[in-house]
Amino acid sequence: MSFQMPDILPALPEIFVLSMACVLLLVEAYLKPKTATYLITLGTLLGSAAITVFTGMLDPVYTFNGMFVDDVMGDMLKLMADLAAIVAMIYSRQYLADREMLRGEYFALVLFAVLGMMVMISASHFLTLYLGVELLSLSLYAMVALQRDSARATEAAMKYFILGALASGLLLYGMSMLYGLSGSLELSKVARAVHEGTQSNMVMVFGLVFVVAGLGFKLGAAPFHMWVPDIYHGAPTAVTLFIGTAPKLAAFAFAMRLLVDGLQPAHGDWQQMLAVMAVMSMAIGNLAAIMQSNIKRMLAYSTIAHMGFLLLGILSGSLAGFSASMFYAITYVLMSLGTFGMVIYLSSAGYEAENLDDYKGLNARHPWLAAIMGMLMLSMAGLPPFVGFYAKFTVLQSLVGAGWLGLAVVAVLFSLIGAYYYLRIVKLMYFDTPHADAHPIAMAGDARILLSVNGLAVLGLGLMPQALMALCTASVQFSYW
Amino acid sequence: MPIVFGLLILATGGDDRNADGQRTLALLGAALGLAVAIPLWTGFDATTADMQFTEMAAWIPALEVNYHLGVDGISMPFILLNSFTTLIVILAGWQVIQNKVGQYMAAFLIQSGIINGVFAALDGVLFYVFFEAMLIPLYLIVGMWGGPNRVYAAIKFFLYTLLGSLLMLVAMIYLFFASGGSFEILTWHKIGLTMTAQTLLFVAFFFAFAVKVPMWPVHTWLPDAHVEAPTGGSVVLAAITLKVGAYGFLRFVLPIVPDASHELAGFMIFLSLVAVVYIGLVALVQADMKKLIAYSSIAHMGFVTLGFFIFNQWGMEGGLIQMISHGFISGAMFLCVGVMYDRVHSRQIADYGGVANTMPRFAAFFMLFAMANSGLPATSGFVGEFMVILGTIQVSFWYAALAATTLIFGAAYTLWMYKRVVFGKIANEHVAELTDINAREFLVLSLLAVLVLGMGVYPLPVTEVMHTSVENLLAHVAHSKLIP
Numbered sequence: 001m002s003f004q005m006p007d008i009l010p011a012l013p014e015i016f017v018l019s020m021a022c023v024l025l026l027v028e029a030y031l032k033p034k035t036a037t038y039l040i041t042l043g044t045l046l047g048s049a050a051i052t053v054f055t056g057m058l059d060p061v062y063t064f065n066g067m068f069v070d071d072v073m074g075d076m077l078k079l080m081a082d083l084a085a086i087v088a089m090i091y092s093r094q095y096l097a098d099r100e101m102l103r104g105e106y107f108a109l110v111l112f113a114v115l116g117m118m119v120m121i122s123a124s125h126f127l128t129l130y131l132g133v134e135l136l137s138l139s140l141y142a143m144v145a146l147q148r149d150s151a152r153a154t155e156a157a158m159k160y161f162i163l164g165a166l167a168s169g170l171l172l173y174g175m176s177m178l179y180g181l182s183g184s185l186e187l188s189k190v191a192r193a194v195h196e197g198t199q200s201n202m203v204m205v206f207g208l209v210f211v212v213a214g215l216g217f218k219l220g221a222a223p224f225h226m227w228v229p230d231i232y233h234g235a236p237t238a239v240t241l242f243i244g245t246a247p248k249l250a251a252f253a254f255a256m257r258l259l260v261d262g263l264q265p266a267h268g269d270w271q272q273m274l275a276v277m278a279v280m281s282m283a284i285g286n287l288a289a290i291m292q293s294n295i296k297r298m299l300a301y302s303t304i305a306h307m308g309f310l311l312l313g314i315l316s317g318s319l320a321g322f323s324a325s326m327f328y329a330i331t332y333v334l335m336s337l338g339t340f341g342m343v344i345y346l347s348s349a350g351y352e353a354e355n356l357d358d359y360k361g362l363n364a365r366h367p368w369l370a371a372i373m374g375m376l377m378l379s380m381a382g383l384p385p386f387v388g389f390y391a392k393f394t395v396l397q398s399l400v401g402a403g404w405l406g407l408a409v410v411a412v413l414f415s416l417i418g419a420y421y422y423l424r425i426v427k428l429m430y431f432d433t434p435h436a437d438a439h440p441i442a443m444a445g446d447a448r449i450l451l452s453v454n455g456l457a458v459l460g461l462g463l464m465p466q467a468l469m470a471l472c473t474a475s476v477q478f479s480y481w
Numbered sequence: 482m483p484i485v486f487g488l489l490i491l492a493t494g495g496d497d498r499n500a501d502g503q504r505t506l507a508l509l510g511a512a513l514g515l516a517v518a519i520p521l522w523t524g525f526d527a528t529t530a531d532m533q534f535t536e537m538a539a540w541i542p543a544l545e546v547n548y549h550l551g552v553d554g555i556s557m558p559f560i561l562l563n564s565f566t567t568l569i570v571i572l573a574g575w576q577v578i579q580n581k582v583g584q585y586m587a588a589f590l591i592q593s594g595i596i597n598g599v600f601a602a603l604d605g606v607l608f609y610v611f612f613e614a615m616l617i618p619l620y621l622i623v624g625m626w627g628g629p630n631r632v633y634a635a636i637k638f639f640l641y642t643l644l645g646s647l648l649m650l651v652a653m654i655y656l657f658f659a660s661g662g663s664f665e666i667l668t669w670h671k672i673g674l675t676m677t678a679q680t681l682l683f684v685a686f687f688f689a690f691a692v693k694v695p696m697w698p699v700h701t702w703l704p705d706a707h708v709e710a711p712t713g714g715s716v717v718l719a720a721i722t723l724k725v726g727a728y729g730f731l732r733f734v735l736p737i738v739p740d741a742s743h744e745l746a747g748f749m750i751f752l753s754l755v756a757v758v759y760i761g762l763v764a765l766v767q768a769d770m771k772k773l774i775a776y777s778s779i780a781h782m783g784f785v786t787l788g789f790f791i792f793n794q795w796g797m798e799g800g801l802i803q804m805i806s807h808g809f810i811s812g813a814m815f816l817c818v819g820v821m822y823d824r825v826h827s828r829q830i831a832d833y834g835g836v837a838n839t840m841p842r843f844a845a846f847f848m849l850f851a852m853a854n855s856g857l858p859a860t861s862g863f864v865g866e867f868m869v870i871l872g873t874i875q876v877s878f879w880y881a882a883l884a885a886t887t888l889i890f891g892a893a894y895t896l897w898m899y900k901r902v903v904f905g906k907i908a909n910e911h912v913a914e915l916t917d918i919n920a921r922e923f924l925v926l927s928l929l930a931v932l933v934l935g936m937g938v939y940p941l942p943v944t945e946v947m948h949t950s951v952e953n954l955l956a957h958v959a960h961s962k963l964i965p
Contacts, residue, residue, distance in 0.1 A: 363584075367584070378617060383613050383614070383616070383617065384609065384610035384611075384613045384614050385610055385614050389610070389613070390541075390544075393544075393606070393650070393654075394544065396650065396651065396654055397544070397654050397657065400651065400654045400655055400657075400658060401654075401658055405651070405655065408651050408654070409648070409651055412647040412648065412650065412651055413647070415647065416640065416643055416644050416647055419639070419640065419643055420636070420640060423620070423636060423639060423640075424636075426620075426621075427624060427632055427635070427636065430621060430624060430625050431624040431625060431631065431632050431635070465541055466540070466541045466542060466543055469541065469543040469544065470542070470543045473543055
């Protein structure tokens with residue numbers, strides 16, 4: 001038996017992040033630095049983004065005996081995940097420092113979470129996929145619980161852990177069934193086995209149901225959404241910011257790898273499951289969000305609704321649909337970075353701006369911030385000329401193109417309901433007068449500039465969405481066609 | 482048109498504490514907007530129905546969406562109307578608005594640029610973007626500077642209109658695939674569609690535009706929004722945004738789904754007549770002046786849709802004239818109410834009486850506009866209504882008879898309100914303290930008065946511009962494009 005050294009070049013970004021995470025742990029343990037860990041994290045993420053870009057190839061490259069794939073879609077998503085993590089770090093630095101969470105552990109966890117995402121994005125094997133999912137989830141559990149003396153955060157972490165473990169169980173069970181069916185854990189071989197259809201269809205469908213359920217959990221799509229509001233609400237806002245952004249890109253990749261790489265031949269079966277999940281997510285997410293008085297909870301429900309929309313693109317099963325979903329995921333991350341960034345921005349030491357009432361009269365206190373938040377909200381509601389509109393538009397277009405006209409009408413009606421609670425924020429900011437005892441707004445300059453750029457990007461991409469859209473289409477095309 | 486846009490955005494840049502500077506800047510922006518729009522008229526070639534002054538650039542090639550603008554005889558007058566109204570509104574808000582002046586002016590200018598885009602867009606997605614984006618400034622205008630119940634009115638207005646337009650979005654995507662991958666409105670005009678598809682598309686577009694017009698029974702947002710909006714907001718709502726709905730029927734519904742339009746014309750005529758008669762009666766019992774004018778707007782817009790769906794030259798041109806004239810008249814009426822409201826802070830008819838004694842010049846203007854609103858000959862209100870009735874009578878005597886009742890109801894509710902407000906003894910000390918209009922208000926009202934009378938006496942320049950386009954549209958609608 002000969003051992004062949006696998007080609008490690010395609011996995012270079014992952015290897016880089018892993019080594020840097022280890023370095024960071026050592027630095028933390030021996031030097032007790034103040035801000036060096038923060039800078040190392042930023043540097044690592046930047047470096048990984050750069051490596052991703054420079055080692056990218058047009059054609060998919062498989063390595064580690066088919067366990068790992070490096071394709072354009074993966075590179076694009078990794079790049080975006082890195083950037084999102086960087087932005088999240090910059091937004092949350094002040095917040096973390098105020099709450100004495102600006103420590104090495106936090107950044108190590110962030111790096112491991114990012115590594116988990118990258119592994120998920122590049123997985124072409126059930127085991128790699130599972131490895132990535134667990135690495136990401138475990139890091140997130142710990143991050144939620146990082147504020148040890150907060151009962152709410154601990155409770156949230158506990159819930160997250162238990163439900164997450166259950167989801168992993170479901171996922172593994174489904175994978176084992178598919179393994180029994182195909183005799184392989186490699187996604188492409190599973191696809192071939194399903195395609196040939198020599199084995200029992202019953203087993204395949206059962207496996208599929210479990211896998212999709214696990215996927216629904218990780219995405220936070222109804223009816224597997226229970227954890228989302230509690231975690232978003234309970235976790236420190238900086239952690240919510242992180243959970244609510246970059247991992248969504250990984251979740252999108254997860255769905256693509258599982259359903260398209262692995263189970264494309266069975267798409268008739270999963271399409272219907274996704275349709276049900278999507279409609280339920282949009283219904284529950286949008287309706288429940290109306291009732292919330294806490295902005296983090298409201299955004300959690302809005303996330304559920306957005307994930308429903310994202311699933312619609314995947315289920316239409318075409319090049320247009322996949323790229324629409326990818327575009328949706330990226331723009332969603334951009335918008336929610338800005339929104340949670342704003343929540344962090346308005347909070348100060350010992351004070352959390354998480355009630356809707358805290359946004360009253362923001363226009364009178366700080367017109368520019370109100371304008372940015374207004375743009376973000378309208379974009380989330382899917383109104384032109386903001387980028388959120390094109391995200392919804394492309395998804396709807398691919399749906400109609402695939403013949404799901406009725407579903408498109410349903411989606412449109414739910415986004416009408418969704419518009420209400422986003423508009424309520426705009427109403428609070430512009431039409432109401434501020435509280436007399438409103439907390440002053442103070443934040444670091446770099447985050448302030450970045451937040452402005454973030455808000456303007458939502459408008460800018462809305463006016464000129466061509467570049468990003470073409471990138472998404474191209475990356476899906478190179479990876480799958 | 483993009484130039485106008487650029488200027489507008491530029492004008493909004495002056496967002497500082499200097500209120501006077503902002504007012505002047507806004508006025509400059511509006512005046513320039515109008516100046517840029519005038520060559521559209523003077524350089525317009527009235528002999529062709531083709532699109533003119535077109536601009537075309539690839540915008541989002543990934544989606545086959547182009548930045549395609551152009552005007553024909555139907556849309557051109559509205560761009561002028563819009564630019565003109567913006568100027569009026571800026572002038573009208575000169576002293577009244579004292580808080581957040583910069584934001585107020587900026588909202589109106591941006592709004593105006595977006596609405597120009599709506600009328601000029603020749604690409605479906607571009608149209609949709611403008612159509613929706615238009616809601617945002619208006620939502621803010623109503624919500625920020627409106628009356629006590631403004632929040633309710635603003636959200637109701639927004640959600641109502643959003644419901645309609647979202648269905649239209651799905652319809653547009655359907656048309657994209659039906660036409661083999663194009664968002665060009667002019668291409669959509671040519672494609673054949675089955676009856677089922679046409680009916681469904683008709684329903685989707687109907688929701689979008691009927692809410693905007695607004696047609697009975699989806700009109701309920703309008704009185705709320707009008708009553709709560711600041712004067713400028715009411716003027717823009719009545720004079721322009723309502724026209725967007727009616728314009729949509731001409732640009733989308735009639736040419737894209739002609740067979741369904743013929744099939745459902747009876748339904749549309751029914752709704753229009755209900756608007757004319759029933760809403761006319763509703764207007765009669767209003768105690769709030771703004772509400773009364775809002776209901777009268779609905780009744781007048783009923784005339785417009787009636788004119789469109791009887792499919793003849795008189796009706797359609799009459800409807801268009803009615804739209805433009807209504808833009809002037811309703812704008813002027815709201816301004817008149819605004820003038821009184823600024824002084825007394827009440828819109829209730831009962832709070833007034835004998836205004837003519839203290840404000841003679843104002844009373845004269847108000848009289849003229851009230852007469853025009855009730856359709857007196859020699860005012861622009863008469864021309865449009867008369868043409869629509871002429872057109873209707875060719876189709877059915879009874880429709881025309883019902884439509885003609887508007888002349889009675891219109892006169893009844895407008896003049897009765899006028900009498901109660903302006904004539905009689907001085908009702909209370911507030912009215913006794915009234916001062917007559919100042920030079921700025923005089924300028925605004927006389928500009929409008931000249932236009933109302935001018936169009937009433939000599940409407941030819943306007944009809945001439947529309948004539949060819951309307952003929953072309955009618956020929957297009959008469960031609961069935963049904964495929965089995």
